[in-house]
Amino acid sequence: MDWVFRADEPIYTQLCEQLALVIVSGVYAAGERLPPVRELALDAGVNPNTVQRALSELERRGLVYSQRTAGRFVTEDAARIEQARAQLARDRARDFLGAMARLGLDRTQTLALLEQLSGGDAKP
Amino acid sequence: MDWVFRADEPIYTQLCEQLALVIVSGVYAAGERLPPVRELALDAGVNPNTVQRALSELERRGLVYSQRTAGRFVTEDAARIEQARAQLARDRARDFLGAMARLGLDRTQTLALLEQLSGGDAKP
Amino acid sequence: MDWVFRADEPIYTQLCEQLALVIVSGVYAAGERLPPVRELALDAGVNPNTVQRALSELERRGLVYSQRTAGRFVTEDAARIEQARAQLARDRARDFLGAMARLGLDRTQTLALLEQLSGGDAKP
Amino acid sequence: MDWVFRADEPIYTQLCEQLALVIVSGVYAAGERLPPVRELALDAGVNPNTVQRALSELERRGLVYSQRTAGRFVTEDAARIEQARAQLARDRARDFLGAMARLGLDRTQTLALLEQLSGGDAKP
DNA sequence: GTGGTCTAGACCACC
DNA sequence: GTGGTCTAGACCACA
Numbered sequence: 001m002d003w004v005f006r007a008d009e010p011i012y013t014q015l016c017e018q019l020a021l022v023i024v025s026g027v028y029a030a031g032e033r034l035p036p037v038r039e040l041a042l043d044a045g046v047n048p049n050t051v052q053r054a055l056s057e058l059e060r061r062g063l064v065y066s067q068r069t070a071g072r073f074v075t076e077d078a079a080r081i082e083q084a085r086a087q088l089a090r091d092r093a094r095d096f097l098g099a100m101a102r103l104g105l106d107r108t109q110t111l112a113l114l115e116q117l118s119g120g121d122a123k124p
Numbered sequence: 125m126d127w128v129f130r131a132d133e134p135i136y137t138q139l140c141e142q143l144a145l146v147i148v149s150g151v152y153a154a155g156e157r158l159p160p161v162r163e164l165a166l167d168a169g170v171n172p173n174t175v176q177r178a179l180s181e182l183e184r185r186g187l188v189y190s191q192r193t194a195g196r197f198v199t200e201d202a203a204r205i206e207q208a209r210a211q212l213a214r215d216r217a218r219d220f221l222g223a224m225a226r227l228g229l230d231r232t233q234t235l236a237l238l239e240q241l242s243g244g245d246a247k248p
Numbered sequence: 249m250d251w252v253f254r255a256d257e258p259i260y261t262q263l264c265e266q267l268a269l270v271i272v273s274g275v276y277a278a279g280e281r282l283p284p285v286r287e288l289a290l291d292a293g294v295n296p297n298t299v300q301r302a303l304s305e306l307e308r309r310g311l312v313y314s315q316r317t318a319g320r321f322v323t324e325d326a327a328r329i330e331q332a333r334a335q336l337a338r339d340r341a342r343d344f345l346g347a348m349a350r351l352g353l354d355r356t357q358t359l360a361l362l363e364q365l366s367g368g369d370a371k372p
Numbered sequence: 373m374d375w376v377f378r379a380d381e382p383i384y385t386q387l388c389e390q391l392a393l394v395i396v397s398g399v400y401a402a403g404e405r406l407p408p409v410r411e412l413a414l415d416a417g418v419n420p421n422t423v424q425r426a427l428s429e430l431e432r433r434g435l436v437y438s439q440r441t442a443g444r445f446v447t448e449d450a451a452r453i454e455q456a457r458a459q460l461a462r463d464r465a466r467d468f469l470g471a472m473a474r475l476g477l478d479r480t481q482t483l484a485l486l487e488q489l490s491g492g493d494a495k496p
Numbered sequence: 497g498t499g500g501t502c503t504a505g506a507c508c509a510c511c
Numbered sequence: 512g513t514g515g516t517c518t519a520g521a522c523c524a525c526a
Binding site: 134170 | 515516517518519524525526
């Protein structure tokens, strides 16, 4: 993973978001064990406490659960993962529509652009 | 403006991108004077040279032009601005499709989600 | 190389021009590695940043490309080099015609002079 | 005038060259009075001694002559001026042929380029 | 006061 | 050791 953080939002929320992303993307499958906190912290270049906080939030959302001694695991509840995936997609889509609106494209134009884009690789 | 920079890309390119965005969004109209380099630098919290570099790139793209003593101005060529706007929209749309694909949504599902989202503010 | 700079044009543009010249002249062949930035800077007696800027412009023109760790290389695209060579020749020729015009020689007289000069080393 | 000097040759020779140029170009007509040394020096941003030296050389070549009290004048010998003009043109032409040779164009190709160039304003 | 250029010096990622 | 980026600070031309 390549962890990238912006300066305008707490790192732990961004970490949380990115972890949710890799989970719903299936990088870590349902029921799979997550890397230890220390390892994640080292990898992301942040403080272990920050990782802890992000994971707690994911736990609150029901995406991961922890077993005292064995570590943390992705939930085995596929519906939960699916729900999170749908939520992330919805958020992204909403952001996208907002960005396009700021660029002066209404919903119709945006959809038209996407249709057109899917056709083939237009030259950039 | 709220300038936010990520750590995975040079500041000057992000600055360039964000400036292009505010220009094509009409925050600075065609022919309008941009703030002085030093002011932008102070505002964005970066070195004037970095701003200079970003603006030079915008000048190369024909979005702005500079008058040595008077300052920098948005181009008066509306077509240029329109073209840049279309390009930015295309880039965003492409990124979006990629992100959705990573979330497991193909083109049809993505379009359906956008359609559905148009109705109103669904629960967050 | 003997680097000579005039005072009426930025160093980096002159550097760029002179580097283009040695490339299209074949001093550095297609695909060949250029000296490191720091070495060129030392050689030319300018700051490494200035060399960097000149090389970036050459890269933008497609005459050189850089590999982060290995150094900079002349493009392997012979057509690009040939195109640049033709462009330089055209520029030089245009300048020459202008200079001769300022000396009062029209096109016919200029061509005649060049023809005459071809014979051998006339007395200086 | 915009006086520009390189660093690889004594200023006085370059000054001499440029003064010869303005004379044979007719900026100062035959018999016309040249500006005082001090004025030229101020204008060119060099030491009056340097101007003196350049003018002495021009005097040696017969392009100018000095009258103790009245100042320096362009020679009234039109043939001398014409001869200098021809010499300058020859020098320039020789330099040009050399530069084109370094760019890989032989005399035939060079002449062809000039012919082609004179036709119209090709886009750069 | 504006844009533009240049220098000096630092740090980073990559191998 | 390589290219790349960034900062700090200076100077210049121009009006």
